[in-house]
Amino acid sequence: MSAVVDKAGPMLEALDERLTLANYVKRNLRKVFPDHWTFMLGEVALYSFIILLLSGIYLSLFFKPSMTEVVYNGSYAPLKGLSMSEAYASTLDISFDIRGGLLLRQIHHWAAMLFVASMSIHVMRVFFTGAFRKPREINWSIGVGLLTMGFVEGFAGYSLPDDLLSGTGLRIAEGIMLSVPVVGTYIQFFVFGGEFPGDIFISRLYGVHILLLPGIILLLITAHLMIVWYQKHTQYPGKGRTNDNVVGYPVLPVYAAKAGGFFFVVFGITVLMAGFVTINPIWAYGPYTPDQITAGSQPDWYMGWLEGALRIMPNWETTAWGHTISWNVFIPGGLVMGLVLTAMAIYPMIEAKVTRGYKDQDHDLLDRPRNAPVRTGLGVMSLTFYILLWIGGGNDIIAKFFDLSINQITWTLRFAIFIVPPLAFVATKRACLGLQRKDRDKLLHGRETGTIIRLPDGEFTEVHAPLSEEEKAVILSKTDHIPLEAPAETDANGVALSKRKLKAARRTAHLSRWFYDDNIPKPTPEELAAAEAHILHGYEEGHLVTEHRDSLEPEGGVLHDPNAEPAEPSK
Amino acid sequence: MSDTDNAIAGETGSSTQVVKPPFVANPDLPPHGARRTDVDPKAAKRAEHQVATCFGLSALATVAFCICYVQIPIDAYLPIPFFGAWSASNLALGLTFGLAAFFIGVGAIQWAKKLMFGGEVTQMRHPLASPPEAREEALEQFWAGADESGFAQRKIVRRSLLMAMSLFPIPLIVILRDLGPLPSDSLYTTLWRPGMRVVLDPTEAPVRPSDIPVGGIVSGMPSVLPAVQEEQGTLNARAKDVVILVRLAPEDIKSQQGGTSSQPWDYQGIMCFSKICTHVGCPIALYEQRTHHLLCPCHQSTFDLADSANVVFGPAARRLPQLPITVDAEGFIVAQTAFDQPVGPSFWERA
Ligand code: HEM
Ligand code: FES
Numbered sequence: 001m002s003a004v005v006d007k008a009g010p011m012l013e014a015l016d017e018r019l020t021l022a023n024y025v026k027r028n029l030r031k032v033f034p035d036h037w038t039f040m041l042g043e044v045a046l047y048s049f050i051i052l053l054l055s056g057i058y059l060s061l062f063f064k065p066s067m068t069e070v071v072y073n074g075s076y077a078p079l080k081g082l083s084m085s086e087a088y089a090s091t092l093d094i095s096f097d098i099r100g101g102l103l104l105r106q107i108h109h110w111a112a113m114l115f116v117a118s119m120s121i122h123v124m125r126v127f128f129t130g131a132f133r134k135p136r137e138i139n140w141s142i143g144v145g146l147l148t149m150g151f152v153e154g155f156a157g158y159s160l161p162d163d164l165l166s167g168t169g170l171r172i173a174e175g176i177m178l179s180v181p182v183v184g185t186y187i188q189f190f191v192f193g194g195e196f197p198g199d200i201f202i203s204r205l206y207g208v209h210i211l212l213l214p215g216i217i218l219l220l221i222t223a224h225l226m227i228v229w230y231q232k233h234t235q236y237p238g239k240g241r242t243n244d245n246v247v248g249y250p251v252l253p254v255y256a257a258k259a260g261g262f263f264f265v266v267f268g269i270t271v272l273m274a275g276f277v278t279i280n281p282i283w284a285y286g287p288y289t290p291d292q293i294t295a296g297s298q299p300d301w302y303m304g305w306l307e308g309a310l311r312i313m314p315n316w317e318t319t320a321w322g323h324t325i326s327w328n329v330f331i332p333g334g335l336v337m338g339l340v341l342t343a344m345a346i347y348p349m350i351e352a353k354v355t356r357g358y359k360d361q362d363h364d365l366l367d368r369p370r371n372a373p374v375r376t377g378l379g380v381m382s383l384t385f386y387i388l389l390w391i392g393g394g395n396d397i398i399a400k401f402f403d404l405s406i407n408q409i410t411w412t413l414r415f416a417i418f419i420v421p422p423l424a425f426v427a428t429k430r431a432c433l434g435l436q437r438k439d440r441d442k443l444l445h446g447r448e449t450g451t452i453i454r455l456p457d458g459e460f461t462e463v464h465a466p467l468s469e470e471e472k473a474v475i476l477s478k479t480d481h482i483p484l485e486a487p488a489e490t491d492a493n494g495v496a497l498s499k500r501k502l503k504a505a506r507r508t509a510h511l512s513r514w515f516y517d518d519n520i521p522k523p524t525p526e527e528l529a530a531a532e533a534h535i536l537h538g539y540e541e542g543h544l545v546t547e548h549r550d551s552l553e554p555e556g557g558v559l560h561d562p563n564a565e566p567a568e569p570s571k
Numbered sequence: 572m573s574d575t576d577n578a579i580a581g582e583t584g585s586s587t588q589v590v591k592p593p594f595v596a597n598p599d600l601p602p603h604g605a606r607r608t609d610v611d612p613k614a615a616k617r618a619e620h621q622v623a624t625c626f627g628l629s630a631l632a633t634v635a636f637c638i639c640y641v642q643i644p645i646d647a648y649l650p651i652p653f654f655g656a657w658s659a660s661n662l663a664l665g666l667t668f669g670l671a672a673f674f675i676g677v678g679a680i681q682w683a684k685k686l687m688f689g690g691e692v693t694q695m696r697h698p699l700a701s702p703p704e705a706r707e708e709a710l711e712q713f714w715a716g717a718d719e720s721g722f723a724q725r726k727i728v729r730r731s732l733l734m735a736m737s738l739f740p741i742p743l744i745v746i747l748r749d750l751g752p753l754p755s756d757s758l759y760t761t762l763w764r765p766g767m768r769v770v771l772d773p774t775e776a777p778v779r780p781s782d783i784p785v786g787g788i789v790s791g792m793p794s795v796l797p798a799v800q801e802e803q804g805t806l807n808a809r810a811k812d813v814v815i816l817v818r819l820a821p822e823d824i825k826s827q828q829g830g831t832s833s834q835p836w837d838y839q840g841i842m843c844f845s846k847i848c849t850h851v852g853c854p855i856a857l858y859e860q861r862t863h864h865l866l867c868p869c870h871q872s873t874f875d876l877a878d879s880a881n882v883v884f885g886p887a888a889r890r891l892p893q894l895p896i897t898v899d900a901e902g903f904i905v906a907q908t909a910f911d912q913p914v915g916p917s918f919w920e921r922a
Contacts, residue, residue, distance in 0.1 A: 069804065099664075102660075135699050174852060176851060178919075179916070186753070190751040191751070195807040197806050198805055231699065239597065240600030247691050247692070253683070253687050253688075254688070254689075257680070257687060258680055261675070261676040261682075262680065264673065265676030266676075267672040268669045268670065268676055269669070271668050272666065274669075275663075290813070290852075293854050294868075297868065310850075310851070310870050311871060313886045315872075315882060315885065315887055317889070319922065325919070326888065329850065329886075329916065396871065407884055410871070410884075473598065476597075
């Protein structure tokens with residue numbers, strides 16, 4: 001026993017006498033966390049936030065958030081003697097005159113990229129597996145909040161150094177503020193303390209970037225994690241994994257060691273990136289001045305979709321009764337992001353409403369994406385939308401690279417943004433149903449072994465093997481949803497429903513059918529038992545299960561034709 | 572979404588059952604297969620050494636970091652083929668510090684994977700909802716408290732409190748008033764006045780028509796701008812007043828935004844336009860001489876300078892405002908008048 005472990009006992013005792021700790025420790029120290037690589041995405045987000053806090057505190061020791069013009073006299077020769085803001089000059093100092101400063105700047109920026117990236121993929125994982133369902137809706141909303149804050153905080157961060165690129169970004173932000181109907185001009189004047197760029201914006205942004213938003217993000221992350229801890233993690237279906245248990249590793253020691261180790265791995269990789277790969281070389285852009293610009297300027301990747309929206313929007317503007325509305329700026333700059341995030345925030349409510357029995361159950365076992373074809377389709381549709389906008393944001397780069405004209409790309413995208421996402425929905429939904437059909441086939445016919453043998457009558461067939469228990473458990477985890485039905489005109493007590501309620505309920509039922517009507521049901525227990533006996537028989541005899549109907553007719557079993565329309569789900 | 576709606580749609584169906592009964596009991600976890608390190612003491616010893624080596628390497632890297640920090644001058648650069656000069660200090664510090672962290676991580680994960688007890692365990696979930704009695708008790712407590720407060724009965728107190736509370740945030744908004752001045756007419760005005768010289772950016776030299784060849788384009792600003800900028804201590808004037816001077820062969824000019832034949836807005840084919848994009852305000856920079864198109868690098872709005880700077884492509888809705896020019900007594904290019912409209916992005920108050 002090492003001294004550290006020996007001391008733990010007396011220490012716990014002392015603490016317990018003051019804080020009643022034992023009960024808490026007893027309940028939590030060996031809490032079980034399921035393990036899967038997709039569960040690390042949220043962890044990466046958390047770790048990169050911690051890295052951001054640490055590196056950010058370091059940067060704030062040297063950064064001067066001031067727009068006062070100074071003459072640069074540091075050691076970066078090409079900019080010597082130029083007049084620039086103190087913010088930019090101090091960022092140059094961090095990069096060239098403070099040992100390790102450049103490293104920390106680059107750690108901070110790489111961690112910011114990683115923070116938003118891992119959050120985005122984490123959100124996708126949660127969506128496609130249905131992890132947002134009851135009881136985890138609160139955490140879904142918190143997550144949407146975190147993602148929003150991440151965008152804004154990142155934008156605020158790379159606007160601070162006041163270089164030519166970030167200043168251009170702020171100029172665009174100013175234009176977007178101006179485009180807000182009615183109050184836009186006032187928003188702009190209040191935010192910038194007058195006309196653009198003014199002399200106070202960077203110091204205002206600084207407070208927002210290092211105090212306000214990190215504070216909010218920290219609060220949200222804390223709540224998020226406490227809720228995860230309390231509700232216990234979801235898990236993927238599998239042998240021994242049900243809706244009522246958690247299978248995984250205890251926090252002490254395995255999970256703690258793995259997660260703690262993983263923090264250092266993420267930290268290490270971020271630092272190595274910062275050492276080897278330049279990011280945001282502000283010295284190459286020069287100080288901000290509103291009359292200059294670098295061609296091909298690009299924002300950080302997570303702003304790319306908004307940039308794309310701004311680029312592909314047609315130039316609509318309305319002027320009437322002495323006022324102007326810039327649809328060409330307000331829709332892509334303000335509405336698109338707002339609508340997308342709102343849609344994300346309310347999606348769980350929609351699914352809750354159209355799903356029978358949603359409220360009566362906790363959903364702790366994750367869905368396989370194929371088993372929720374409409375949800376998966378909607379997810380892929382949104383991603384397609386996002387990616388198309390993102391492509392729009394790089395239209396000049398793409399044009400250059402593939403030698404296309406920007407006009408062609410832009411016009412193609414203007415149509416594609418309405419046509420391609422719905423197609424993606426349909427294709428995804430079909431693919432999901434195809435996979436469901438395949439799952440059903442596997443249960444009824446066994447797994448294809450790849451071994452082809454020849455029957456006495458000369459026919460070739462493939463040997464099918466029984467599924468492993470693991471495979472069976474995974475496939476059988478599927479829920480066969482039954483759509484809600486439109487209500488009768490009177491309720492159970494014979495009281496007529498109001499017209500409005502009736503209409504609403506019918507609409508809900510309609511939506512529910514849209515969600516769940518297409519479904520390839522799991523086989524019935526009888527079907528399954530019969531099929532299994534048959535598969536096993538065929539497999540063991542060295543004999544085979546053929547795709548032939550006549551050989552598949554089991555005693556008392558149901559004939560299953562893989563190409564037939566699915567039977568009505570049994571109710 | 573109200574509960575009743577949901578219930579209506581849900582319960583009038585033929586059945587409230589959703590999920591098929593789990594007709595095949597989910598079997599137990601597979602038995603935990605022994606790892607090599609569980610059965611072979613030699614393998615365990617090897618793993619132990621591996622882990623310790625990782626931690627040792629981390630310690631070494633930390634020491635190396637300190638040495639590099641002190642020893643490597645900050646202005647030393649390594650010429651790396653194809654990548655240019657790299658800061659030696661940044662490279663060394665990143666490498667050592669990164670490895671110091673990375674090896675702790677790898678060591679810990681190896682330890683967990685190879686040496687700690689390796690089996691998955693099962694824990695039951697507990698229902699999140701409290702038992703009904705607890706809920707009832709909680710509600711009772713709440714009602715008791717609410718009752719004692721008299722919130723429900725004392726209408727006047729309740730309403731006046733609500734009024735006070737709803738007014739209370741107002742100061743928090745009012746106090747933001749001095750964040751900035753009101754816009755007044757500042758978005759409509761620029762420094763341009765009749766007779767003001769156009770000077771070059773950045774040399775600040777006045778321009779003669781002969782300085783600009785046909786097909787040429789230069790950036791300019793009002794001659795007072797540097798002084799104003801100095802005095803204001805901001806870049807505000809620069810963000811609004813910068814212009815471009817472009818010279819076309821007079822026969823190539825299809826139209827201009829104003830002027831008469833006796834007093835055209837151009838001067839011998841030299842025209843002056845605002846440099847601030849009417850989309851969201853980037854400075855416009857890319858000129859294609861052959862087509863007379865001016866392209867904004869931000870979102871590719873394209874303006875046809877030969878045709879009143881009208882928008883021919885992209886998201887900008889308005890043409891670039893034209894500044895009428897002529898020459899003064901000394902032969903330098905000057906503004907005839909101020910801009911006849913606001914420059915830069917559109918805004919609500921703009922007619
Ligand atoms: C989620 C959290 C955060 C994100 C996404 C983020 C993002 C960024 C980004 C992208 C930059 C530009 C870096 C560059 O290339 O120069 C930046 C700069 C900066 N950040 Fe953060 N940051 C976060 C949190 C913080 C915190 C907590 C602090 C301080 C306590 C901080 C302090 C700073 C400072 C002082 C700068 C300017 C220095 C410079 O640019 O060199 N940041 N931030
Ligand atoms: S700012 Fe010029 S196109 Fe957007």
